[in-house]
Amino acid sequence: MSAPDLTSLPSLPRDDEGPAFAEPWQAQAFGLAVRLSAEGHFTWKEWAAALAAELKAAADRGEPDDGSRYYEHWLAALERLVTRKGLTDTAALAARKQAWADAYRHTPHGQPVLLPKSSS
Amino acid sequence: MDAPHHKHDHQVIPSDPALRTKALESLLVEKGLVDPAALDAIIDAYENKIGPRNGARVVARAWVDPGYKERLLRDAGPAIAELGYSGAQGEHMVALENTPAVHNLVVCTLCSCYPWPVLGLPPVWYKSAPYRSRAVIDPRGVLREFGTELAEDVEIRVWDSTAEVRYLVLPERPPGTGNMTEEELAALVTRDSMIGVAKIAAPRGVEA
Known part of the structure; x- marks a missing residue:
């Protein structure tokens, strides 16, 4: 095997041959988009367009796009698309995010984190 | 470098994108829009098999x-x-x-x-x-x-x-x-x- 040495490249980040998820949530966000598309909630073409728009917006803001924030853009695109499709709305997403943060805050270390029944 | 050493009397709160992903997933699963088992299968496939x-x-x-x-x-x-x-x-x-x-x-x-x-x-x-x-x-x-x-x-x-x-x-x-x-x-x-x-x-x- 002759893996090219790319460590000398400042602008061309790369990884090993393994999966390109840096954190578990990235795999989760990835799977959500694939699954929602497979279920017919949006087409893959719509998804590609939403993601491209998000990447372009980031570039227009002058953010360095070296791939490191890729899944953040992926997630933003997914939030935008599911909201636009009426699958959920931004208020529900914000409330649910807060509920998860609270659940982590109030769950003793070592116990599974569960949402209280009332949160929706 | 070690993380700041405070007492873990509660769970470490995940990062902003991690929380947003959990919010999205839990809402969509609740509404029956995403099957959690199918979701896990996709992640497992792309991460390990494919x-x-x-x-x-x-x-x-x-x-x-x-x-x-x-x-x-x-x-x-x-x-x-x-x-x-x-x-x-x-x-x-x-x-x-x-x-x-x-x-x-x-x-x-x-x-x-x-x-x-x-x-x-x-x-x-x-x-x-x-x-x-x-x-x-x-x-x-x-x-x-x-x-x-x-x-x-x-x-x-x-x-x-x-x-x-x-x-x-x-x-x-x-x-x-x-x-x-x-x-x-x-x-x-x-x-x-x-x-x-x-x-x-x-x-x-x-x-x-």
Whole structure:
């Protein structure tokens, strides 16, 4: 095997041959988009367009796009698309995010984190 | 460096994107819009099972079986499906043959369209702006950075993936591999060679 040495490249980040998820949530966000598309909630073409728009917006803001924030853009695109499709709305997403943060805050270390029944 | 040492009387609160992902997932699962088991299956498949190995088996088969190679180059989707791999999004697959005269390079200038069923998840550099823009403007320079030097008379063809069409490069079979089995050949095939940023080196002990 002759893996090219790319460590000398400042602008061309790369990884090993393994999966390109840096954190578990990235795999989760990835799977959500694939699954929602497979279920017919949006087409893959719509998804590609939403993601491209998000990447372009980031570039227009002058953010360095070296791939490191890729899944953040992926997630933003997914939030935008599911909201636009009426699958959920931004208020529900914000409330649910807060509920998860609270659940982590109030769950003793070592116990599974569960949402209280009332949160929706 | 150690993380600040405070008493963990509650759970560590996940990062902002992690919380947002949990929010999204839990809401959609509750509404019955996403089946959590199907979601886990996808993640597991892409993380562990699918990967460049699928593509490597396709390439090795094409090297040893001229009939398969012909089918692959004529219509890659069904040929890939013959080996049991099929597209997650049903996109059209095209196989591109590298020869001593023509070198194919795949990019997605728009975002990161990638032949997932055969190559797994795209590497970080494939998704980066520098690769996405420079692969088109200066393919020879990009190839050089991957350690791939091509003679001046080799034609480089750059293919821009879309949501509908995905490309798989069929790299050149390296010299000195005439006696190798299909399985041994598959082990030589790298992900980068199937994206077209690298060639496949001859096995150790064989002079190119």
